[in-house]
Amino acid sequence: MGNDIVVVCEGDAGRLKKYSLELVAKAAEMATALDATVRAVAVGKGLAEALQVVGPYGVTRATAIDAPGLTGHYNSDAATAALSTWLQQVQPMAVLSSTSAHGRDYLPRVATRLKTGFISDAIALTVTDGRLVARRPIYAGKALVDCVVTGSPQMIGIRPNVFGLPAATGGVATVETVTVEIAPPRETIREVVAAAQRVVDLTEAEIIVSGGRAMGSSDNFRYIRDLADALGGTVGASRAAVDAGYIPHAHQVGQTGKTVNPTLYVACGISGAIQHLAGMRTARHIVAINKDADAPIFARADFGIVGDLFTILPILTEKIRKVRSA
Amino acid sequence: MKIGVLVKQVPDTATKIVLTANGRGIEEGNVKWVMNPYDEYAVEAALRLQGPLSAEVVVFSLGPARAVETLRMALAMGCDRAVRIHAETPLDAFATGNALAVAIAASGCELVFGGKQAVDDDAGQVLQIVAEVLHWPVVSVANQLHVHAGNDGITVHRPAAGGVTEVVELGFPAVIGCDKGLNTPRYPSLPGIMKAKQKPLTEQQSRDLLGGVSPHVVLQQFSLPPDRPAGRKITGDPENVAQQLVDWLHNEIKVI
Numbered sequence: 001m002g003n004d005i006v007v008v009c010e011g012d013a014g015r016l017k018k019y020s021l022e023l024v025a026k027a028a029e030m031a032t033a034l035d036a037t038v039r040a041v042a043v044g045k046g047l048a049e050a051l052q053v054v055g056p057y058g059v060t061r062a063t064a065i066d067a068p069g070l071t072g073h074y075n076s077d078a079a080t081a082a083l084s085t086w087l088q089q090v091q092p093m094a095v096l097s098s099t100s101a102h103g104r105d106y107l108p109r110v111a112t113r114l115k116t117g118f119i120s121d122a123i124a125l126t127v128t129d130g131r132l133v134a135r136r137p138i139y140a141g142k143a144l145v146d147c148v149v150t151g152s153p154q155m156i157g158i159r160p161n162v163f164g165l166p167a168a169t170g171g172v173a174t175v176e177t178v179t180v181e182i183a184p185p186r187e188t189i190r191e192v193v194a195a196a197q198r199v200v201d202l203t204e205a206e207i208i209v210s211g212g213r214a215m216g217s218s219d220n221f222r223y224i225r226d227l228a229d230a231l232g233g234t235v236g237a238s239r240a241a242v243d244a245g246y247i248p249h250a251h252q253v254g255q256t257g258k259t260v261n262p263t264l265y266v267a268c269g270i271s272g273a274i275q276h277l278a279g280m281r282t283a284r285h286i287v288a289i290n291k292d293a294d295a296p297i298f299a300r301a302d303f304g305i306v307g308d309l310f311t312i313l314p315i316l317t318e319k320i321r322k323v324r325s326a
Numbered sequence: 327m328k329i330g331v332l333v334k335q336v337p338d339t340a341t342k343i344v345l346t347a348n349g350r351g352i353e354e355g356n357v358k359w360v361m362n363p364y365d366e367y368a369v370e371a372a373l374r375l376q377g378p379l380s381a382e383v384v385v386f387s388l389g390p391a392r393a394v395e396t397l398r399m400a401l402a403m404g405c406d407r408a409v410r411i412h413a414e415t416p417l418d419a420f421a422t423g424n425a426l427a428v429a430i431a432a433s434g435c436e437l438v439f440g441g442k443q444a445v446d447d448d449a450g451q452v453l454q455i456v457a458e459v460l461h462w463p464v465v466s467v468a469n470q471l472h473v474h475a476g477n478d479g480i481t482v483h484r485p486a487a488g489g490v491t492e493v494v495e496l497g498f499p500a501v502i503g504c505d506k507g508l509n510t511p512r513y514p515s516l517p518g519i520m521k522a523k524q525k526p527l528t529e530q531q532s533r534d535l536l537g538g539v540s541p542h543v544v545l546q547q548f549s550l551p552p553d554r555p556a557g558r559k560i561t562g563d564p565e566n567v568a569q570q571l572v573d574w575l576h577n578e579i580k581v582i
Contacts, residue, residue, distance in 0.1 A: 074492065076463075077463055102487070104467075108450075112423070116542050117543035118420075120450060121449075133546070137448065138446065138448055139445070140448060142550075143345065144548065144549045144550070146545075146548075146549075147543055148546060150543070150544055186496065187496050190493040190494065190495050192491070192492050194490055231581075248507075249505075249506050250485070264579070273340070274339070287571065298556075299556055301557050302554075316571060324582055
């Protein structure tokens with residue numbers, strides 16, 4: 001086993017994801033305590049140039065992993081085979097990655113090939129006795145648990161966007177491209193269908209405006225969309241609104257939907273069932289608008305308005321538009 | 327053909343989580359146990375293929391004695407037989423996946439469904455680990471699926487970041503993780519519940535299946551997230567309350 005910490009980066013359209021860069025910087029900061037060297041890697045075509053950006057964040061050695069069978073599109077089999085083959089050659093002490101949609105899919109597979117453990121969706125990382133300790137939410141964030149990987153390498157996936165990005169320094173990264181041999185993938189990607197309309201991933205949204213059952217109809221969700229547009233935010237919903245058929249499940253926030261972490265969360269006509277609160281409790285600022293003064297959501301809200309949604313939302317939307325265009 | 331379904335018994339999502347005094351687990355005294363909500367979609371997915379593929383549907387669960395309730399629920403929905411894998415101590419995803427994979431291999435299943443994650447530990451790993459141990463391909467999250475004419479493979483829709491859908495084709499054998507939206511799970515009928523009592527439910531020991539494979543992740547300490555201090559709550563003239571909120575957004579938290 002070497003003393004490398006490998007940070008698995010992701011890219012999109014030839015650019016490294018911001019959350020990957022944040023993870024690179026975090027690893028560089030922890031490297032001293034672990035007496036380790038950090039290496040950045042990315043799996044897939046066309047990311048060698050994108051990896052240059054890790055230099056100013058304290059990582060000078062980067063590797064773009066290529067393999068026959070890797071294309072511009074994610075393929076679970078190919079990504080699993082390429083990364084695990086390379087990691088078997090490198091034998092690092094730790095592998096850090098992001099639990100994005102793709103990360104959640106293939107990193108447990110990589111860990112199994114390496115016969116080690118994987119901790120998914122960590123929100124904090126510390127070092128105790130030379131080992132990484134990951135804190136992760138369980139029960140959709142109603143509780144937290146600190147855990148360690150006793151196998152080798154220590155593989156930990158970090159929830160995207162939980163670390164900030166420190167100031168860049170002047171470092172320069174050397175990027176090598178390595179081609180590994182892999183078995184032909186068994187899954188065929190027949191098609192990659194873009195979202196019908198602009199959908200910002202809720203888990204990455206900075207501002208979310210959510211509607212609950214009190215919206216009453218899918219048509220009335222226009223009040224939510226209008227407010228979200230005015231704020232430059234994304235539309236969310238409670239399970240009750242999804243189950244009533246007002247809006248598709250992709251918008252659901254809560255224990256059987258998305259766990260979100262925005263700067264501002266505006267809950268409209270949402271009573272605040274424990275399953276919903278679990279999914280949005282880490283929002284930095286929470287606003288609640290509800291007719292029922294006793295709704296549990298108010299106990300979590302920084303700013304609550306007791307009143308009629310259908311009167312207040314249009315006025316609020318208009319006022320926000322004015323402020324933002326001023 | 328045989329189809330496997332993996333289910334887990336978890337606390338109902340309305341459960342308020344209370345930690346044990348030593349902080350090494352949760353208090354289970356007042357917990358209402360249910361089938362993991364995502365596993366309901368997996369059971370339904372298997373049952374919809376039971377007739378068309380003339381398939382036997384075998385439901386598996388690794389857990390303590392009470393997990394039998396969840397297996398009976400799956401049998402009442404229509405699964406043909408059940409296997410409970412008893413674990414004396416909680417296992418991590420790696421050991422759980424290994425034990426389940428060995429049991430699945432012995433059962434002769436060629437297609438396995440499970441919920442995309444369990445809503446207790448939220449790890450979302452066991453299906454991928456099962457697939458790797460079996461050397462099968464896996465789609466860990468699917469919200470649409472159809473079996474090819476000729477029954478030689480399956481096409482699924484895998485949701486990715488930003489609202490993108492990946493249309494993925496796999497041959498059999500395969501493991502598929504089920505998401506909300508895949509189908510509408512049935513409720514067990516009264517005759518179904520009666521019949522479930524007669525259906526075979528066998529038990530295996532995890533240590534027999536694991537043959538020396540041990541966990542690789544150790545849980546050290548549980549904690550509860552800090553409570554948020556209560557904020558302000560206002561009511562009154564709509565124009566006025568809307569203005570106060572705009573002022574707060576603009577001047578205090580500065581998001582607009």
